[in-house]
Amino acid sequence: MKLPKLLSTLFLLPALAGAQTVQSVKYADLAKRLAQPSDTTYVVNFWATWCAPCIKELPSFEQLNADYANKKVKVLLVSMDTPTLLDKKVVPFVQKRGLKSEVLLMNEPDPNAWLTKLDKKWSGAIPYTLIVNNKKNQRTTFEKELTQAELTAAVQKAL
Structure with a gap:
């Protein structure tokens, strides 16, 4: 192995x-x-990686994740990309942006089979955010792009 290749490795x-x-x-x-x-x-x-409003709001979720790192708040970023794109598109996207929140990829062939189970009012449009606190029996949903202020206020209300 040549020295430059060894160093880069x-x-x-x-x-x-x-x-x-x-x-x-x-x-x-x-x-x-x-x-x-x-x-x-x-x-x-x-x-999803192809959703411009979704990508625009991701830094707000990352900031929330950092701000509440020592609290009982868990940020989950659930990609709606096609499962076949996991290694080709989703993983490189997540790594390039240095996302620290937990990232999942929804691996279901038919979104219509589970969307209404999660929220009867969800049309399937993204970005979509769900905030759940089971101890307080609170569940809040947003079927739109959220600002940092809206996101923080919603989480504060759930705590």
């Missing part, structure tokens, strides 16, 4: 070791997680 190893992973998830697994009887407030954002 050594410099890449730490970056690859800490690289964000994206887990594929079925609706039932997500629903089970969100139904846990805990005092954790879940902030779940449904987005």
Whole structure:
């Protein structure tokens, strides 16, 4: 191995070791997680790599994740991209943007089979955000792009 190639490999190893992973998830697994009887407030954002408003609001969720890192708040970013694009598009997108929040990819062939189970009023449009606090029996939804102020206010209300 030539020295320049060896050096570039050594410099890449730490970056690859800490690289964000994206887990594929079925609706039932997500629903089970969100139904846990805990005092954790879940902030779940449904987005896609091809959705401009979704991408625009991602930094707000990342900021929320950082601001509430020591609180019982869990940010989940659920990609609605096609499961076949997980390795080709979603993982590189997440890594390029350095997302720190937990990222999942919804692996369901028919969104219409589970959308109304999550929220009867959800048309399927994204971005879509669900804020759940089971201890307080609170559930708030937004079928629109959220500003940082709207997101923070909604989470404060749920705590």
